[in-house]
Amino acid sequence: xxxxxxxxxxxxxxxxxxxxxxxxxxxxxxxxxxxxxxxxxxxxxxxxxxxxxxxxxxxxxxxxxxxxxxxxxxxxxxxxxxxxxxxxxxxxxxxxxxxxxxxxxxxxxxxxxxxxxxxxxxxxxxxxxxxxxxxxxxxxxxxxxxxxxxxxxxxxxxxxxxxxxxxxxxxxxxxxxxxxxxxxxxxxxxxxxxxxxxxxxxxxxxxxxxxxxxxxxxxxxxxxxxxxxxxxxxxxxxxxxxxxxxxxxxxxxxxxxxxxxxxxxxxxxxxxxxxxxxxxxxxxxxxxxxxxxxxxxxxxxxxx
Amino acid sequence: xxxxxxxxxxxxxxxxxxxxxxxxxxxxxxxxxxxxxxxxxxxxxxxxxxxxxxxxxxxxxxxxxxxxxxxxxxxxxxxxxxxxxxxxxxxxxxxxxxxxxxxxxxxxxxxxxxxxxxxxxxxxxxxxxxxxxxxxxxxxxxxxxxxxxxxxxxxxxxxxxxxxxxxxxxxxxxxxxxxxxxxxxxxxxxxxxxxxxxxxxxxxxxxxxxxxxxxxxxxxxxxxxxxxxxxxxxxxxxxxxxxxxxxxxxxxxxxxxxxxxxxxxxxxxxxxxxxxxxxxxxxxxxxxxxxxxxxxxxxxxxxxxxxxxxxxxxxxxxxxxxxxxxxxxxxxxxxxxxxxxxxxxxxxxxxxxxxxxxxxxxxxxxxxxxxxxxxxxxxxxxxxxxxxxxxxxxxxxxxxxxxxxxxxxxxxxxxxxxxxxxxxxxxxxxxxxxxx
Numbered sequence: 001x002x003x004x005x006x007x008x009x010x011x012x013x014x015x016x017x018x019x020x021x022x023x024x025x026x027x028x029x030x031x032x033x034x035x036x037x038x039x040x041x042x043x044x045x046x047x048x049x050x051x052x053x054x055x056x057x058x059x060x061x062x063x064x065x066x067x068x069x070x071x072x073x074x075x076x077x078x079x080x081x082x083x084x085x086x087x088x089x090x091x092x093x094x095x096x097x098x099x100x101x102x103x104x105x106x107x108x109x110x111x112x113x114x115x116x117x118x119x120x121x122x123x124x125x126x127x128x129x130x131x132x133x134x135x136x137x138x139x140x141x142x143x144x145x146x147x148x149x150x151x152x153x154x155x156x157x158x159x160x161x162x163x164x165x166x167x168x169x170x171x172x173x174x175x176x177x178x179x180x181x182x183x184x185x186x187x188x189x190x191x192x193x194x195x196x197x198x199x200x201x202x203x204x205x206x207x208x209x210x211x212x213x214x215x216x217x218x219x220x221x222x223x224x225x226x227x228x229x230x231x232x233x234x235x236x237x238x239x240x241x242x243x244x245x246x247x248x249x250x251x252x253x254x255x256x257x258x259x260x261x262x263x264x265x266x267x268x269x270x271x272x273x274x275x276x277x278x279x280x281x282x283x284x285x286x287x288x289x290x291x292x293x294x295x296x297x298x299x300x301x302x303x304x
Numbered sequence: 305x306x307x308x309x310x311x312x313x314x315x316x317x318x319x320x321x322x323x324x325x326x327x328x329x330x331x332x333x334x335x336x337x338x339x340x341x342x343x344x345x346x347x348x349x350x351x352x353x354x355x356x357x358x359x360x361x362x363x364x365x366x367x368x369x370x371x372x373x374x375x376x377x378x379x380x381x382x383x384x385x386x387x388x389x390x391x392x393x394x395x396x397x398x399x400x401x402x403x404x405x406x407x408x409x410x411x412x413x414x415x416x417x418x419x420x421x422x423x424x425x426x427x428x429x430x431x432x433x434x435x436x437x438x439x440x441x442x443x444x445x446x447x448x449x450x451x452x453x454x455x456x457x458x459x460x461x462x463x464x465x466x467x468x469x470x471x472x473x474x475x476x477x478x479x480x481x482x483x484x485x486x487x488x489x490x491x492x493x494x495x496x497x498x499x500x501x502x503x504x505x506x507x508x509x510x511x512x513x514x515x516x517x518x519x520x521x522x523x524x525x526x527x528x529x530x531x532x533x534x535x536x537x538x539x540x541x542x543x544x545x546x547x548x549x550x551x552x553x554x555x556x557x558x559x560x561x562x563x564x565x566x567x568x569x570x571x572x573x574x575x576x577x578x579x580x581x582x583x584x585x586x587x588x589x590x591x592x593x594x595x596x597x598x599x600x601x602x603x604x605x606x607x608x609x610x611x612x613x614x615x616x617x618x619x620x621x622x623x624x625x626x627x628x629x630x631x632x633x634x635x636x637x638x639x640x641x642x643x644x645x646x647x648x649x650x651x652x653x654x655x656x657x658x659x660x661x662x663x664x665x666x667x668x669x670x671x672x673x674x675x676x677x678x679x680x681x682x683x684x685x686x687x688x689x690x691x692x693x694x695x696x697x698x699x700x701x702x703x704x705x706x707x708x709x710x711x712x713x714x715x716x717x718x719x720x721x722x723x724x725x726x727x728x729x730x731x732x733x734x735x736x737x738x739x740x
Contacts, residue, residue: 056739072522100310
């Protein structure tokens with residue numbers, strides 16, 4: 001089943017279109033990366049899913065049901081512009097947020113206790129947020145997002161402003177939450193986290209979705225059938241199916257060649273060809289990084 | 305609804321549990337009487353301790369000026385120029401020059417001083433001279449003081465209000481004036497203080513960036529209303545504590561003076577004439593207190609609560625809209641100004657029109673227009689406001705706050721999500737028009 005289906009969502013402001021007929025399909029129990037440059041419309045889309053603002057048109061389906069106000073407790077949301085009440089005690093604050101999500105007081109206390117033990121922040125419960133360090137406050141903020149065990153967790157730029165230790169901690173938690181059955185959507189600029197974490201991605205640029213799919217599918221779509229070969233003994237390939245793009249000496253008679261395969265051959269055919277002309281020591285298909293795909297797509301769009 | 309209740313609870317508790325709330329609530333009813341007491345005490349003491357000032361005078365008309373409690377007058381001879389030189393070297397307070405003048409038209413009287421004399425000083429000396437000249441005139445016209453005294457008649461009007469049923473009610477416009485003034489000022493303070501707190505609270509939520517976390521769980525309008533209602537309940541609680549404290553205090557003080565034996569003894573020791581005067585004064589006070597007891601306090605209180613809630617909701621919504629639009633209190637200043645204008649107008653009109661003439665056209669309209677009615681109606685409330693005016697004013701007030709709350713809600717829902725935008729009234733209007 002799909003955790004979230006967005007169909008034809010459009011949001012128009014007085015002088016610009018924030019979202020133009022956007023479709024998304026987020027599979028359940030996946031980590032879904034929502035990518036796009038600043039101002040592309042990611043935050044607007046996330047706010048619409050959170051029912052903070054309404055779309056002008058389009059539909060949103062959450063776990064098979066049309067999105068309604070009752071779904072607030074099903075979603076955990078960490079906005080990009082996030083914070084806590086500075087003058088409120090950590091414990092009171094967590095209870096307050098949990099109750100706003102629809103938990104009873106006793107349920108809230110029970111669930112908070114689990115997280116507090118896990119993050120070892122029990123001693124902070126009676127402290128005011130203004131007395132915490134920034135890193136501590138970040139942990140509390142994360143707990144407030146996930147403590148009510150939401151089935152869908154939406155994190156907008158979760159790593160911005162987090163120190164590396166907390167970022168690491170949160171990465172672990174995200175993976176653990178996924179294993180427990182939550183679906184996680186996050187928007188980010190950090191392509192390395194996309195490579196590490198995401199199962200699926202969507203790219204939004206200039207209010208339109210321009211790419212969506214599993215990470216592997218997207219990469220397959222954008223790979224250029226180019227292979228990197230390390231070998232001993234120079235060779236040359238002249239035209240036809242295989243094209244030698246370059247060949248460099250690396251060390252002790254080892255060379256590195258980049259070969260482009262035209263047409264529909266399989267890598268095995270290329271290996272078969274290579275072992276006739278040289279001694280292969282390593283063979284690897286050149287797969288584009290998410291960052292390369294992102295930049296080429298966004299740049300390509302803006303050149304149009 | 306349940307979530308609004310959670311927000312109200314948080315707003316209420318987070319403020320009531322503050323030490324500053326406790327201090328303000330308990331101290332303010334004590335501070336005002338204490339300040340007035342201290343001022344009265346200090347002015348009395350300073351009068352007692354003051355030494356008499358000496359004023360020299362050159363009188364070419366041979367007027368005699370008697371000493372008063374504040375001044376000693378010394379007549380000197382010689383020319384004015386000599387006297388001026390002597391005066392500048394002396395430690396005297398002033399030099400008064402009275403030229404030879406026509407009794408009917410005293411002109412050219414001059415007071416020389418080293419420092420600017422207060423209006424009080426000048427007035428006192430003018431009064432003194434006037435009474436001396438009057439005496440001289442009387443002598444000339446052969447009028448003697450006794451004849452004059454016998455002409456004097458003291459008139460004091462008892463005001464009695466005749467209600468439609470023909471019942472007589474003695475009315476004391478002094479008390480009603482006091483009630484109107486106190487009610488109006490209190491209303492102004494409450495609306496201002498609590499309205500500004502709404503704004504502060506919203507700016508705080510926005511600048512600490514907690515607001516988007518919250519509006520993912522509740523509707524922005526719920527958050528705004530929760531805050532407004534939560535603060536209103538803090539205001540009401542504070543008001544009730546003040547009423548209870550002040551009533552207890554007033555009755556305590558009255559009770560204390562009522563059975564205070566040393567004062568009665570002191571009265572017996574005083575001359576009989578003085579004692580009689582004192583007794584008359586006391587009976588006046590007792591009558592005033594009795595009249596005050598008979599006033600419809602419940603009606604006043606009910607009206608105050610209604611207009612406090614109505615006025616607070618109207619202005620609270622506007623303050624909320626401003627708070628949502630800005631990122632810092634400093635930015636809020638420019639938007640505060642247009643909101644405070646109607647408040648200031650009604651506050652000033654309270655003294656200029658409403659208390660002077662509670663049934664004048666200006667007073668009536670100010671007490672009906674929703675933005676000015678809370679303060680204006682408080683000023684008029686003691687003076688028998690016709691039912692239709694009260695009803696119209698209340699209906700318009702309810703309509704007024706529904707309208708401002710709706711409009712503020714539309715600005716608020718957009719404003720709270722905006723960070724770092726340069727806001728103007730035009731931008732706010734755009735937010736207002738924007739679809740959900």
